[in-house]
Amino acid sequence: xxxxxxxxxxxxFGFLLLFTAYGGLQSLQSSLYSEEGLGVAALSxxxxxxxxxxxxxxxxxxxxxxxxWTIVISMCCxxxxxLGNFYASWYTLIPTSVLLGLGAAxxxxxxxxxxxxxxxxxxxxxxxxxxxxxSQYFGIFxxxxxxxxxxxxxxxxxxxxxTPTQGAIPExxxxxxxxxxxxxxxxxxxxTNRPSQExxxxxxxxxxxxxxxxVLLTAAFLEPIKDAEQKSEGExxxxxxxxxxxxxxxxxxxxxxxxxxLLPLYCGFQQAFLAGDYTRSYTTxxxxxxxxxxxxxxxxxxxxxxxxxxxxLAQYTGRIALFALGAVTQLSCFIALLLWKPHPRQLPLFFxxxxxWGMADAVWQTQNNALFGVLxxxxxxxxxxxxxxxxxxxxxxxxxxxxxxxxxxxxxVLLGVLSLAMAAYGTVEYLGSKKVARxxxxxxxxxxxxxxxxTKM
Numbered sequence: 204x205x206x207x208x209x210x211x212x213x214x215x216f217g218f219l220l221l222f223t224a225y226g227g228l229q230s231l232q233s234s235l236y237s238e239e240g241l242g243v244a245a246l247s248x249x250x251x252x253x254x255x256x257x258x259x260x261x262x263x264x265x266x267x268x269x270x271x272w273t274i275v276i277s278m279c280c281x282x283x284x285x286l287g288n289f290y291a292s293w294y295t296l297i298p299t300s301v302l303l304g305l306g307a308a309x310x311x312x313x314x315x316x317x318x319x320x321x322x323x324x325x326x327x328x329x330x331x332x333x334x335x336x337x338s339q340y341f342g343i344f345x346x347x348x349x350x351x352x353x354x355x356x357x358x359x360x361x362x363x364x365x366t367p368t369q370g371a372i373p374e375x376x377x378x379x380x381x382x383x384x385x386x387x388x389x390x391x392x393x394x395t396n397r398p399s400q401e402x403x404x405x406x407x408x409x410x411x412x413x414x415x416x417x418v419l420l421t422a423a424f425l426e427p428i429k430d431a432e433q434k435s436e437g438e439x440x441x442x443x444x445x446x447x448x449x450x451x452x453x454x455x456x457x458x459x460x461x462x463x464x465l466l467p468l469y470c471g472f473q474q475a476f477l478a479g480d481y482t483r484s485y486t487t488x489x490x491x492x493x494x495x496x497x498x499x500x501x502x503x504x505x506x507x508x509x510x511x512x513x514x515x516l517a518q519y520t521g522r523i524a525l526f527a528l529g530a531v532t533q534l535s536c537f538i539a540l541l542l543w544k545p546h547p548r549q550l551p552l553f554f555x556x557x558x559x560w561g562m563a564d565a566v567w568q569t570q571n572n573a574l575f576g577v578l579x580x581x582x583x584x585x586x587x588x589x590x591x592x593x594x595x596x597x598x599x600x601x602x603x604x605x606x607x608x609x610x611x612x613x614x615x616v617l618l619g620v621l622s623l624a625m626a627a628y629g630t631v632e633y634l635g636s637k638k639v640a641r642x643x644x645x646x647x648x649x650x651x652x653x654x655x656x657x658t659k660m
Contacts, residue, residue, distance in 0.1 A: 252304025280306025342514015352503025471597020
């Protein structure tokens, strides 16, 4: 366990450092670079590039470079995006956004593949159930990784903490907060004061340094790992280039994957809503932009704690119970957000919703990844690439309709997509249980048939 745990911790802290920087930058893009919509355009370009990358790059890079060096090279793409922010313009942010998007899918596919292989290898050595160990490893990873949201938002809140204190928000503006917000009507003019360029450079320097440390840590201390199947096959003939390239598309012949794509799609939808719409239409509208970082810290802290809890809990409850918990929690949030009229006097509620959201998101982050790793063990690279493809598509769609749909409509969209995703997931579990029952029946009938044959002889 020591060697496995060491690698899990190196990988987790590498992602922690990397996404402390990227998470903070992502949440500030639309605020820092609002001129001509540069910030939103950068995020849209980023996720569009990630979508294309998910379809093409991960299986090739992982097959050629291995998981470790795929992760290291992809991390460098994130550092390039941090550097591009120092001289933010259409000629720096858009190209570095494309570069980051191209690196994002291989990074996450390699991470999921690495944890799955490590978990299955450790399970074989210790005689444990593979899916339980994999789920536990994903729990440890996301405990550490999700805390990046705490540190990233805390750094930005402290650096930008010198912004002027805003006055009382007029009641007229409060009337249009929450689900009533339509077409960005809640432009909080008195709470979006731009920080000085010196403070912006200070923050970018911290974020860039954190990204460089992530690259160095991973390159120096993460051990390369090979799949057991690859080891047993040895130096067999390598698959054709186009076969590797299209492996993600070929995997869609599996009807289970066709049903499960709604899970990562929904993941992109709900994360985009929290980061974009909840922070703007609820928090910024009623409290001011200075509270956004603290609200997101609450989300990240709960998410991190629940991630490790669910990794342990899955061994006793099974994943179906956890998926049900996540679905019920977020359905309740959606209904409450439709009814709630946010007001500064209700300060605790602004933190309750991100906390509940973190509880649910921890289910999607840990159990979705473990589910894809277990169900598609022989095609892990392509499965995780497909996962990132659909998650990126969810982001792209959510960002696409963000500027012309009312918040209430977006909440109804989330309700519908979550309901469909849970129905599809339930179908996959049902088909899996039928298959297991059929195999057990076949095993029980074989000894009986053999006994009849011996009697005849």
